[in-house]
Amino acid sequence: MSLLAIIGEALRALRLNRLRTGLTMLGMIIGVAAVVLMLAVGQGAQTTVNQAISSMGSNLFIVVPGATSSGALRSAAGSVQTLTMGDALAIAHLPSIKATAPLITGTAQLNYGANNWSTSVTGVTPDYFNVRDWPAESGALFTEVDLRSATRVVILGQITARNLFGDEDPTGKTIRIKNSPFVVAGVLAPKGQSLDGRDQDDAAFIPITTGQSQIFGNQFPGTIRFLMVQGRSDEVMDEAETEINQLLRQRHRLAEGTENDFTVRNMAALAAVATGAAKVMSIMLGSIASISLLVGGIGIMNIMLVSVTERTREIGIRMAIGANRRAILTQFLLEALVICIMGGLIGVAIGIGGAWAVSRATDMVVVITFGMVALAFAFASAVGIFFGFYPAKKAAALKPVEALRYE
Amino acid sequence: MIPQRHVSGDPLLKVENLSKTYSLDSGVKGGGTVNSQVLFDVNLTIERGEFVAIMGHSGSGKSTLMNILGCLDTPTSGHYWLDGRDIASLSDDELARVRNRNIGFVFQGFNLLKRMTALDNVATPLLYAGATRSESRKRALELLRQTGLGNFAAYQPNQLSGGQQQRVAISRALVNNPQLILADEPTGNLDTQTSREIMAIFEQLNREQGITIVLVTHEDDIAACTRRLVRLQDGRVVHDGRVPT
Incomplete structure (x- = not known):
């Protein structure tokens, strides 16, 4: 049949x-x-x-100060300020490292005309936007010149721009951050949610030098909140981690046997864990x-x-x-x-x-x-x-x- | 599609010392099985073109003999040659082939496939033989016309009378041009008038097409239509010869 x-x-x-x-x-x-x-x-x-994960940037380390112990008391990572701009520069010169981006962070009130918006204001270097692979959508990013002369320029995230300006074009306009006038240099492309669920577009970025001297008062000048480090490729990530550790121990004059006063987190490893879990x-x-x-x-x-x-x-x-x-x-x-x-x-x-x-x-x-x-x-x-x-x-x-x- | 007829002088059907024993579970734990012998050393030869009635009381073994002759059941001992082939040596698939091509069955209860049209019922054996649906339907319709049911091709069995159903069954039995038709009490469920019509079809098939017909019956007037009578009693052949008139 x-x-x-x-x-x-x-x-x-x-x-x-x-x-x-x-x-x-x-x-x-x-x-x-x-x-x-x-x-x-x-x-x-x-x-x-x-x-x-990919919105975070690729081949990334995050170096945070802390994990120190003074006597029996251990404080949380990031609670002391042991990382400096100098550390960031030194790490940037390591052979396996492509770029570093030191950050200081804070929250501030932003005003434009009658509108105001409270958001996180981050002091960064121009390299930050390369490390994060985050281009401007309109206007421009700030430059080494802005960094060196601590210019009052700001780059806005999508959400912040929309809340302050509505449909208006923010580029070239002046806003106030903690009552200081800042010129909007540009608006970043949308980035979306981060791994911890925060909206990365709800942010504003200023040159780190401007932040240190004019917005965030700091008792230790030259210290940074944390450091993003980008390796040259995924093959050198392990090598890069060792190099960062050695360099920072040397720079911080840590004796043999003492604990690190900083923590290096390999984001790729974290990302792998998150992907694995998913x-x-x-x-x-x-x-x-x-x-x-x-x-x-x-x-x-x-x-x-x-x-x-x-x-x-x-x-x-x-x-x-x-x-x-x-x-x-x-x-x-x-x-x-x-x-x-x-x-x-x-x-x-x-x-x-x-x-x-x-x-x-x-x-x-x-x-x-x-x-x-x-x-x-x-x-x-x-x-x-x-x-x-x-x-x-x-x-x-x-x-x-x-x-x-x-x- | 249909095997070549044997040129040798082999009889169509030859049975030698055929016995059949059923093993039944005794129903008692540890009691093993109970053997019950139904056929004892049956010898029977049927030539091509014969029209034979097998008679006997219930329990005489006539149905068992028919099942063995029809390759639906296997004997416990003895030999059975159909068209010169030893049936015992055939595999299950070869037996299915023999049933499909060499034998046509007609049952007392018609045994048509329910909820299938008369046409499809008649065509099914051809499908099992490997014919296409359209050519088997064409041939099936031809046979329904021959048995006078050309207008009932699209009817389902339960829409047909008993006589009509039996004609469908006969058409189905004939569809593969078999050499042998085995009919197990084909008129058992029919009234006298219809029985006579069905028997007339069998007689015609035997006379005009030379098809060998073996039928089981317990009615004398049905047996009287045939030309040879085999009588079974308690599993043994007690009479084989002319039909008494």
């Missing part, structure tokens, strides 16, 4: 029991839809994390969803077993008129497979629709790839073959004379 004819027989048999077929299929539909939806949500989380979540969601697919498969096996018993006489008749075991096996296996494939198709459609609804209803990013749809579909078919095989085998193994006699 040709495969096409057997498929015809399978479809006919399934049509005869519409309700039963539908309910069995529902198991597959729910399973496949759940797998697609969960994979989409997991993949979305991964994408969000990856975006946040991936684990993705896999976990997928596996939980596939359990429902498994349950759907058991439903198929159950109904196929009932069907084989009910149709024992039909099987007997078919054998009497010339069906061999393979034809019977194929017929029942195909019935299970047709349920799975149709359920799979509907499930994929519902999963995609569900993912779309989730992304509309919440801020969650969902990502659907061809790969995950194919995976869900392949899994559904595998479930159909696996759970359909035993009942089909049972049908094919019936003895013609006994099957015919079955009432």
